Amino acid sequence: MSSSESAAATPLPPVTQGFLISSLLGCSILWASGFLFIKLSGDTSPFVIAAVRGLLGASSLAIFFKLQGKALLPRPEELKDWLFLGTFNGWAPNVLVSYALTQITTASAAMVQAAGPLIVAVIAHLLFADERLTRRRFLGVLVGFVGMGILIGPAAFPESGISPMGSLAMVAVTLSYATANLYVRTIKRADPSRLALGQQVCSGIPATILALIISGPGAFAVVPSHLGPLLALGIIATAVPMLMFMRMIRSAGPTRASMVGYLLPVWTALLAVLFLDEHLGARECLGGAVILSGVALVTFSGRRKPAVEA
Template sequence: MHTQPEITPANWGMVGTLGLVWGATFLFIELALTGITPFWLAAGRIGFACLLTCAVWQVRGGRVFLTDQTAWGALMLSGLFNSAIPFMLLSWGQQTVTSGFAGVSMASVALIVLVLAHLFVPGERITLRRMIGLMIGFVGVTILLGGQVFASSGDPMEPFGRMACVGAAACYASSSVLVRNLPPIDPFGLAALTLVFGSALVLPTAFVAEGPPPLPAPDILFLIAILGLIPTAGANLLRILVIRSAGPVFLSLVNYQVPMWSVILGIVILNEPFKPVLLLAMSLILCGMFVSQWGALMRLFGRGVTPSS
């Protein structure tokens, strides 16, 4: 049984870092896709991250479960749902849907997690405050992404692409709940094995779907290495640490930050036009985050005692 999750300043810092890192990931993916196919990009970043994380894990002793050894099935599922399946679903789905719909699909992770955590994670109950806060954040993301959220791409396969994007969101939500419910486990072992199971699925799938692996140009290989090192290997470990300490509902706040950071970085780095509606959207997203976590914030800053969610 899990007690009510504890939310610390470090948890807030990790969630903020994840939002920025995953928001920047879209820029690197867009650049990398100019020189490699979608499934092999997913396979490359997961495979590189897997090798790196496994090496660190082995240096630290290669431990897995600290007590209960019966949760291998849940661990395997969490690995498949954590990266391989959603990476492939998104890569395939984004060929036929607008980027706005894909962004809103990822924001819906927070709402899916809220329901799953209520059903399967002790201490993570749906409350009116949490629901209102997450809905405010979702509205903020919808405003941020604008009319393209509801626009059609015109592709006859678009309904299936939308199903793939929503399926990816459901995978991320399910993985968070599975990870939270695992028995005591070494975080480096958990991070490594989720990538091992993900690689075991995505590598053969890429070969079947897109043929033998291509030999990208050096600059594309560099981008794949960056994607494997930072938003896959590093962020995967941070994600696990947040889930295990603060819970999946708190982690889901990242999904509202990602499109916000993506838009901000597009303005700063790619010189994309600034739209005043960004300020309204950001205000709603931040307001939603604070409302959903109001109790934790009050305990953290209002009383000066050790916080608990």
């Protein structure tokens, strides 16, 4: 599909500043709490966390649909989208985040993920005619990647004490989320709430199968002792913000919706300091500030005109 065809296939209505700001704030705060709940899940296997998160998210959205009298089963044309999003926006990044948080701090993980809007902006520039990078936004991309180098570059040296695998896992998470966000933009017609439901269904089921194969049924024995954080992770930090985020992507476009990454490390660092007794070093603060400066240049340099249907 060409750039012009993709843009024409997904008309985007005008978006008010109030809707965008309130959605960004709410979505980023709820998603940031997910890092906290994962940490509070103790020694639960990353695959089990991803499985429980997906299943609880799917169950919550299924109840939401049932109360509204909406159909739960996918239509044939939806299945491909559900499977794609369930993988790239679901079980794969969920497993990687859970693993990364066993290796690095929550604040560092969120700061790496904050580079997501930069990746989205670069790829969207190549795919969509109405998402072109201006010189200022291109400068922002360069600044942001310098910040990533500051944040995760020292992990290449063994004496740094920084886990290279944890850092690389978060880079993979960022790439996975960026891929999913851009894919949503290419869907011709979609109900954001159905995309959110399908994503969670196609995240929870594969994650559960993988957990049973890789970790074994016994790995689920720890779930009752961590039920509180896991419930909060699946409902508060997954189902609710996913509904909000899908709506943002469909109405505001992937570049502006990915501004969630601009706010995520702020809330994550605050929650980590308040509840996990984590401390931010000079390198984390500097790298995070540079990344966020780059993201700010990318996302606040001019307003995108809504696409019109050809």
